Amino acid sequence: MSRRLSQGGRLIDRSRTFHFTVDGRRYGGFAGDTLASALLASNRTLMGRSFKYHRPRGVVSSGAEEPNALFGLGTGDRFEPNQRATMTELYPDLTALSQNRWPNLEQDLGGLISRAARVLPAGFYYKTFLRPRVFWKHVYEPVIRALAGLGHAPAEKDADRYEHFNVTVDVLIVGGGVAGLQAARRAGAAGLRVLLVEQTAQWGGRAPVDGAVIEGKPADAWITGVLSELQSMPNVHMRPRTMGAGVYDHGYALVYERVTDHVSGAQGPRHRLWRVRAGRILTTTGALERPLSFAGNDLPGVMLAGAVRDYVVNHAVTPGERVLVVTNNDDAYRTALALSEAGVTVPAIVDARPGGGGALAEAARSAGLRVLTGTAIAGLSGKRHVTGAALCLQDGTGEVTEQIACDTVAMSGGWSPVVHLWSHCGGKLTWDVDEVMFRPDPNRPPTGADGRGFVEAAGAANGYLATADILGDADRAARAVTEALGRSLDDAPALQAEREETAPIRAVWTMPEKAPVKLREKMWLDYQNDVKVSDVALAAQEGFESVEHAKRYTTLGMATDQGKLSNINGLAILADTLGAEIPAVGTTTFRPPYTPISIGSVAGEARGDLFQPIRRTPLHHLHEAAGAVFEPVGHWRRPYVFPRDGETVAQAVEREILTVRHKVGLLDASTLGKIIVKGPDAGRFVDMIYTNKMSTLKVGRCRYGLMCSENGFLMDDGVVARLDEQTFLCHTTSGGADHIHAHMEDWLQTEWWDWQVYVANVTEQYAQIAVAGPKAREVLETVGGMDVSKDAMAFMDWADGALAGIPVRVFRISFSGELSYEIAVPASRGEALWQALRSAGETHGIAPYGTEALHVLRAEKGLIMIGDETDGTVVPQDLGLDWAISKKKDDFIGMRGQQRRELSRPDRWKLVGLETLSGGVLPDGAYAVEEGRNANGQRNVQGRVTSTYRSPTLGRGIAMGLVRNGPDRMGEVLDFPGTDGVVHRARIVSPAFYDPEGERQNV
Amino acid sequence: MQRYSAFAIAREALRHHTGWQRAWRSPEPKRRYDTIIIGAGGHGLATAYWLGKLYGIRDVAVIEKGWLGGGNTGRNTTIIRSNYLQDPSAAIYEKSRSLYETMSQDINYNVMFSPRGVLMLAQTEAEARGYRRTAHANALQGVETQFVSSWRVKQLCPIISLEGPRYPVLGALWQPRAGTARHDAVAWGYARACSDMGMDIIQKCEVTGIRSEGGQVTGVSTTRGEIECDRLGIVVAGHSGALADMAGFRLPIESVALQALVSEPIKPAMDVVVMANTVHGYMSQSDKGEMVIGGGADGYNNYTQRGSFHHIEETVRALVETFPMISRLKMLRQWGGIVDMTGDRSPIISKTPLGNCFINCGWGTGGFKAVPGSGWAMAELMAKGQSPLAEAFTLDRFREGRFIDESVAAGVAH
């Protein structure tokens, strides 16, 4: 059984007991435990179910690479699926749920699938579920989906908060083991701005567990010393529980800090995603141990040797009473020694190497441990857990030589440097035949903005496994980075570390070497996805020879551990099957993140009210108070309508329209863009920007203008006012202000940079209020302060002045067809003026109106709306706006584009009014059909509806649309099929439905 | 060819699956072929497949620089829909969608086409108008879509939040017969079918030159020798510019990075594909249980297959707002692909200045859904010299201003 040892445990505090719950059962553990170590201490070894076959799974590792021990953590709005027990620090009252099983982990019906494993090899689903066709969607797929997946989806909205943090540093060091600490110490001494991050809560990495001795001190003591040294350096920052998640171009790195995951009910953000810009990135990310491929290696009780050692030394937990150690290298002997020191029986050390190991092997023998060389595991006994192992010769085909009783197998297939961050941005790897590992190729690093390598790997991450070599490599890397950043580093004597003589590792990809297919079918490569040696061989046999094909066909390395345990073993098998060299097969691409990071942390603060900026007009609060219904227009919020008690939205819109037609209405037009164009060349410039001849506009007057893209299509429109000889004020659409301002700057800076013109976007300086309706003038006169009579201010005039003592600029323009004034006032005085106008207009029945009323009012007048009548494919000529296109100018932006064949075709769809015969309203977006179908069997069309409303003024439906040769077909009746099957019939009429002569606005 | 079926699997199981044959041969290139297709991605393989199936042209080599299906075919978010606004787009995407429905049976390879339905959310009045217009157009184009209420949206996708503080869901354009498919399987299945028709699929063979005489292509130079042909099809997505260069013409194309990501797998949580174009994000759940997420493209020329992370952030924040429950899921893997953007964001399936050379490119962010239809049209164009499905997608439309602009209906993302 797995249990807590009576003494030891460098990370746990036996004086602090925490209680926690898994699947409703209560357990106890100590501060410093992980969920995994605490469960092992409580003799709970079954921790999960595999993805494909639902096989029982125990914890196999002690770190980020864990593929098996995944739990749903927390409850309700703090529930999170797929949490690694090995990375979850224990805290009081932690609640966890096992996954991917039904009804429970012990009896999982899905487990029956593994009985059929024989007929479910890699890619079987590509070969079956083919008939009958409808079954895929309705039978096969739903069943497969229900069995797939791991944890359950969170049901509630996340209760936690997240944030981002931006830093710029000289060097980011990822990995707080001895290599990272030593490199930080050196780079820090050189005065570099250093950020050192470590994904776990502890500094020092594996060295203390491995019993390293540095400068004559035990690793723990040496680490404590270095930590205090680093803490004293103001230019060095250190973060535990912080993982280097990804490396991106130009030295950008994502760093993932788990701020409060390890404490229950803490205030503050849960995760903080650091966006780091680093001059250089140094990866001291260590190495990961590889499993060995032998039959039955997926049984609970089979663990990585290094992990077993971690649990014993760090948490004083032994995963079993009789632990068989199997290895192809020296490191696993450390586990055997640690176990026997802790009083745990090690029945044997099974070493695949004929020559066995080096000094550590000697130490094991002298500790009385039995060492079998040239030996391998032929298979394991046990259903839910290991009960024993059958041994054989590594070089044979699996004839059993001996049976050994054991409840745990500690395996080591050698160590693979963690090269993920090195590779994210294109760093290449080289295969080291002697060390049996891929290591970073120093000659092919990822390159940055300066064309030079910007990532440096050091220590175990660079392929060095002995402490002395690791520290030496850290010094080298620190120097390389420092000098690359133009600093110098004084020489420091190399650190002394004890080094035991080791025997070389042997490449062992299957145990035994010549294992027959019957055994290979029981050798797991990817524990979570249930990919076996035989599956990779099958992929190769079927022609999936590229490592990418094999990966995708078998799903090897596509589980939540992204192949940290399985990739190297898998591609070795692939190479072996293809008779190719491992480097020739190559690796799959490493993609960020290194281990999964919360989606919440990626969104950061941008949720709820902060999801996107809301732009509020200076009158926003008044509208809210008035109960306005708002509409998003870009990031703006505009009042759509102001319903009164008991009114529906539709009723309110009608009332607002009639108010403007018969009395007077108030519109918040503040969102309209206002751009000042000034300079000796201003006239010349606006003549290029607008299709109209704007330079001839008189001071004091306004003119409606059109702007096109260079492609010729109508882009924006608005009223231009000439403020003085050198100054124009250009109004744009609400959505257009920023875009048009940028458009103007673009042309001024990059095409006509010798023209003397300055532009300024003053949109937000003003609140703009439209006072529209027959009583508009009376309202302004009641407010008082300016002569707004017809003679003083004719249609399309503007004037500066004061109303109610507030400085204003009044434009006599109309988008409703009624007598109308648009009043610009400094934003800080907008509310005051709005109030003044409302009270002055009370006797006239004044009321605010929203964007919907505005749209209907303009449609009744046949005035186009950018975004309704235009969609990026419409030229002004299509809208009968030829009058606004100057014939005198020899150039303007869009002129050349409009001369192209398609845009100047005579039979283009052109703007008309549409009146239903029934008087009803045409459906929005409906198309006018004509006879026949095109070559692709689609119904031929000859026009479409662009705007359609019920006009309360006229008491019937009105619409505008684009129709082929429309203006020449007045009176013709067109068919508009609706999506409801009804065909709506409408007559082509002039779009000016109301007051075509424009008498009402010109009074 | 070894037929695939449940029975075949059971039979092979008896001999521990040692009897399975190669899915496709990998032959040495011959000296000459009737037709060469450059590019063994989905579009290239589909072109070869239909050349063989519909026109009996089987002396075909499909030449691939890397591994078949190794480009965007294996990098996209596998959405298949045809609810496009403009007639030419709707025609080819609907043709494609309908071919997907029977693809698994046609090629005896399960591509897992899952017609689970696609919802395109309308989150502003303008977007709602755009989708109502699309629904009207689709009805006349023979594409089954409808504009549905927000209530129906919630019914179809319970995890969605209708009340974003910004963009409440006003409704959606719903295409019930749209869905997803297993992207790799499409390439593998077509490759297997082409190989079975006797075509040569030549991987790890890079074209280094295109040889022509008197305005006609005579063959290609490759890293595996000179190969002659009577007809050439260039179907190489991100490499189109380079190939066009070799053939001596220029394309109205710029290549940019488009990114995607997947979450860790969870039990079934959504049964439809949801696209939210106002906030630039779309999401579906794969059969494995991963949330498959995509968003907008970068704005600068890039061939690195790595994008800028702030686009991932933008996409993710949009989807956290739309589906609050994903906040506590984890991002498992993110990646980028290179997409070719044309002047109007619509593809090119066209003749070229070289008489017997044809090009199929510029699919932008929408290529996967078009694979079978694009191959169908390209094959027809190469075999007959013209194709109704391809007619509008010519190379010269930009000169004349004859754009096929889909962005007008806000249906920009794919």
Add this chain to the structure above:
Amino acid sequence: MSDVATPLADASFDGFVSVSEAPRTGMISLRGDLSDTALREVCGAVTGAAFPASRGASLDGSHGVLWMAPDEVLLLVAPGSVPDSLDRIGTALSDRHHLAVDVTDARALISVDGLGVRDVLAKLTPADVSPGNFGPGELRRTRFAQVAAAFWMPTEDSARVICFRSVATYVFDLLCHAAAPGGEVGYYR
């Protein structure tokens, strides 16, 4: 004036640093030839502050000159003196190509005060706000989360943030989120 509405109605928030709307300040955006002595002199005359170098923030109390671009400065003056200042600029530069506009009401000005102010800024802006790279006397135009903003530091432990009026609430809320208790980073000591 009582009927003058500021963008944030004097809102304030206390987290591990305090966030509050700064007193209303007159702002004039001036574009022209920044090397022109006449322009530099009139800037000094209306603000009482020296003319800044590139990316400089030259302040005399709450008045001063902020370098915005190679051809643009933002003048901070007393709210009441904006019209007069505009007149003086117009006169001084009458014969020179320039553009001066009142943007007092187009902007919001927010104070962030307390130890840890750099940490709060670093949560929202990609700009390098480390002491060695940025400090009092400098102005940084950049973005705060999703909108444009500019900031300077009157002292080592305070900052002023300028943004557009329409997004004042958004930026204020961002700063509050960043400054909320429990969010201390302790990076900039």
Add this chain to the structure above:
Amino acid sequence: MLILHCPCCGIDADETELTPGGTAHLKREGPGSSDEAFERYLFLRENPRGVHFERWRHAHGCGKWFHAARCTMTLEVFGTYSAQTHAPPREILDRIAERRPQERREVA
């Protein structure tokens, strides 16, 4: 994530402060130009697999446009320079030639 030096205000600008503007040094074709010339101006792009001369705007900074020479295969930046030019300056071309001797460059 690109970081480009803005030659106008001297900031090393994070990509999120910048707006990309496409290929640089295009010659505007107005009325009177041929259809071919106009098509080249608006649509036909070199789209190089290598050094690309491109436009960027420091939109969330000083607001100025500038040009950059950047490799589309490695994202290496050979320099940024004024937008008020019709062709890349000598020193940029020299730097490219020095770092990429094999790179083929026809200069406008």
